[in-house]
Amino acid sequence: MAPVSYLDAGSGSMLLQIVLGGVAAIGVTAKMTWRRVLRTLRIRRDDDDVTES
Amino acid sequence: MYSPTGEVLRELSPRGREDWDALERTRFFRRALEDGRIVPTEELEPGLLRHERLPFVSYPYEWPFEMLREAALLQLSLLGEALEEGFVLKDGSPYNVQWRGSQPVFVDVGSFERLREGEPWAGYRQFCALFLYPLMLQAYRGVAPQPLLRGSLEGIEPSQARALLPRFRRGVLTHVVLHDRLEARHADRQRDVRSELKKAGFKKELIQANVRGLQKLVTRLSPKRGRSEWAGYREAAPYSNEDADRKERFVRSAGPSQLAWDLGANDGRFARALDAGYVLALDGDERVVGELYASLRAEGSKTILPLVVDLADASPDRGWRGVERRRLEERGRPDLVLCLALVHHLAIGRNVPFAELVAWLRGLGARVVIEFADREDPMVARLLAAKREEVHEGYGREGFERALREGFDVTRSEELASGTRTLYLATPKQ
Numbered sequence: 001m002a003p004v005s006y007l008d009a010g011s012g013s014m015l016l017q018i019v020l021g022g023v024a025a026i027g028v029t030a031k032m033t034w035r036r037v038l039r040t041l042r043i044r045r046d047d048d049d050v051t052e053s
Numbered sequence: 054m055y056s057p058t059g060e061v062l063r064e065l066s067p068r069g070r071e072d073w074d075a076l077e078r079t080r081f082f083r084r085a086l087e088d089g090r091i092v093p094t095e096e097l098e099p100g101l102l103r104h105e106r107l108p109f110v111s112y113p114y115e116w117p118f119e120m121l122r123e124a125a126l127l128q129l130s131l132l133g134e135a136l137e138e139g140f141v142l143k144d145g146s147p148y149n150v151q152w153r154g155s156q157p158v159f160v161d162v163g164s165f166e167r168l169r170e171g172e173p174w175a176g177y178r179q180f181c182a183l184f185l186y187p188l189m190l191q192a193y194r195g196v197a198p199q200p201l202l203r204g205s206l207e208g209i210e211p212s213q214a215r216a217l218l219p220r221f222r223r224g225v226l227t228h229v230v231l232h233d234r235l236e237a238r239h240a241d242r243q244r245d246v247r248s249e250l251k252k253a254g255f256k257k258e259l260i261q262a263n264v265r266g267l268q269k270l271v272t273r274l275s276p277k278r279g280r281s282e283w284a285g286y287r288e289a290a291p292y293s294n295e296d297a298d299r300k301e302r303f304v305r306s307a308g309p310s311q312l313a314w315d316l317g318a319n320d321g322r323f324a325r326a327l328d329a330g331y332v333l334a335l336d337g338d339e340r341v342v343g344e345l346y347a348s349l350r351a352e353g354s355k356t357i358l359p360l361v362v363d364l365a366d367a368s369p370d371r372g373w374r375g376v377e378r379r380r381l382e383e384r385g386r387p388d389l390v391l392c393l394a395l396v397h398h399l400a401i402g403r404n405v406p407f408a409e410l411v412a413w414l415r416g417l418g419a420r421v422v423i424e425f426a427d428r429e430d431p432m433v434a435r436l437l438a439a440k441r442e443e444v445h446e447g448y449g450r451e452g453f454e455r456a457l458r459e460g461f462d463v464t465r466s467e468e469l470a471s472g473t474r475t476l477y478l479a480t481p482k483q
Contacts, residue, residue: 011235011236012232012236012240013173013177013181013236014246015246016228016232016235017177018250018255018259019227020228020263021259022262025259027254028250028254028255028259029253031253031254
């Protein structure tokens with residue numbers, strides 16, 4: 001019914017869904033934090049996060 | 054969506070076609086079609102679907118709390134079932150729900166798509182803006198959300214909800230406060246959160262946990278309402294049972310109809326008495342409509358649709374070029390209109406002249422059952438007491454009948470035993 005059928009959830013709403021994921025979210029949070037730490041320490045480059053499409 | 058013959062058709066994109074082929078084979082979809090939770094749909098030819106046409110289209114800003122909550126729970130249960138079989142709903146909009154009387158029906162089959170690995174629920178934000186925040190606003194603050202939903206088709210933004218809702222009520226810290234903070238913090242960052250989530254292993258169990266949490270939260274929300282002028286009106290009103298019975302008989306004598314509108318339906322007594330294929334039971338009081346919905350739902354009624362509509366400020370045309378969400382009259386014309394115990398409220402309470410009211414009714418093109426209450430009627434006297442004396446000097450039966458006969462032929466009239474009220478059955482002048 002909606003004229004725009006594909007919604008962009010928005011970054012904030014996407015990240016919040018980790019918090020709302022309960023126990024299942026623990027692994028995801030740890031992995032995401034770890035990747036961010038590596039990126040901050042420049043062990044991993046930002047380019048690595050570009051999705052292959 | 055509509056064909057020239059009035060059929061509801063949907064053309065699918067190539068990707069939509071693949072989704073449809075897979076969807077058709079799922080158990081949850083078949084189950085939901087069978088039990089009426091999803092609108093009956095058939096494939097006319099590859100890529101072209103035809104949906105059953107529901108009796109009347111309505112919008113969330115016309116639904117009382119109970120209906121919005123019911124629609125939210127339908128959306129969540131379908132999403133939960135879809136996830137089990139690898140599907141997701143790509144949005145979270147109450148505009149995808151319509152009604153068969155008191156039963157909610159999900160109408161946007163194109164909204165189901167195969168869940169892509171590592172992706173969150175794209176409709177979550179929309180679900181918050183159009184379902185969760187409006188429900189919370191009424192449950193936690195006692196503010197009816199219909200005017201806000203009518204004002205913005207996008208609903209209530211997280212930042213607005215944060216300003217409006219109390220922080221320490223169930224679900225507010227996460228779905229509202231944290232939502233707004235995260236949104237503000239990430240608004241102008243270029244980081245590709247979607248791929249970041251995917252690489253961190255975001256999985257459907259997270260969406261499922263969110264859906265379960267939302268189901269619990271929404272189920273527990275109940276409407277907080279202030280004083281209502283109209284709730285319990287039937288008990289408080291100074292009508293005798295005899296008059297009510299005569300009124301009911303008069304209404305029945307109007308004969309059968311396809312689509313009837315009961316204006317100022319209150320507890321739905323006369324809507325129920327009608328011999329009609331479908332009835333819109335309209336009332337401006339949100340609480341009254343909520344209570345009517347709850348009783349119709351308990352009865353399993355599929356022929357009466359209760360809606361919150363204030364006739365002196367009814368739903369306008371909304372959305373792009375004013376054609377996305379149409380005003381009431383554009384969504385289906387009645388062939389019978391009940392206008393009981395209403396004229397004095399519009400004429401005195403809302404200053405609508407008789408001629409205006411009759412012209413509007415005439416424009417609907419239906420026969421009407423209309424009730425007029427004299428100045429001596431206790432309810433009218435109460436309304437007049439609140440006004441300056443000279444303002445409604447012209448209010449009287451003679452003036453009303455003159456106006457009525459301008460647009461209608463009166464085929465029958467009956468004075469009620471109280472002596473202050475008259476019923477008219479009238480057909481529009483050709």
